[in-house]
Amino acid sequence: MKKVLILVCAILMVSSLSALALDRKKGDIAHGKKIFREQCKSCHNGKKAKKLTPAHKTRAQWKRYLKDNAKKLNRKHKRANVEVKLSEKDINDLWAFCYVGALDSEKPQTCD
Numbered sequence: 001m002k003k004v005l006i007l008v009c010a011i012l013m014v015s016s017l018s019a020l021a022l023d024r025k026k027g028d029i030a031h032g033k034k035i036f037r038e039q040c041k042s043c044h045n046g047k048k049a050k051k052l053t054p055a056h057k058t059r060a061q062w063k064r065y066l067k068d069n070a071k072k073l074n075r076k077h078k079r080a081n082v083e084v085k086l087s088e089k090d091i092n093d094l095w096a097f098c099y100v101g102a103l104d105s106e107k108p109q110t111c112d
């Protein structure tokens, strides 16, 4: 019983360590833009998937998609049988770019 508990604790600790703390100040906006253009727009152009740019969502919405290692984003894509691979750094870069270009930012970005 004790061993099981220790194992459960260990798993919880490891999984909490691997959950990325979303931090846009660590993100590289220019690289986030590159990722969006290269890895998102290829589908989200209104043909394969609905058109999507940073200006389509608010900062709070983007945050919800990208927090916890982009959990919500992955869930949405899994449902559509799509796998988008992003490293922890990529997620922060994307968050930095979507933050400055969001619908409720000073300069919404359409990424065109």
Ligand code: HEC
Pocket (backbone or CB within 6 Å): 035, 036, 039, 040, 041, 042, 043, 044, 048, 049, 050, 052, 065, 073, 076, 077, 080, 082, 083, 084, 086
């Ligand atoms: C291989 C194609 C593909 C790629 C690449 C892709 N997506 Fe998607 N995405 C989809 C599909 C299909 C859906 C679900 C249907 C839809 O919303 O059009 C979706 C859904 C979403 C949604 C939910 C939309 C909503 O309003 O509910 C978001 C947000 C999103 N994708 C963002 C991204 C971002 C950010 C990237 C780049 C990191 C990306 N996607 C890359 C195909 C893709």
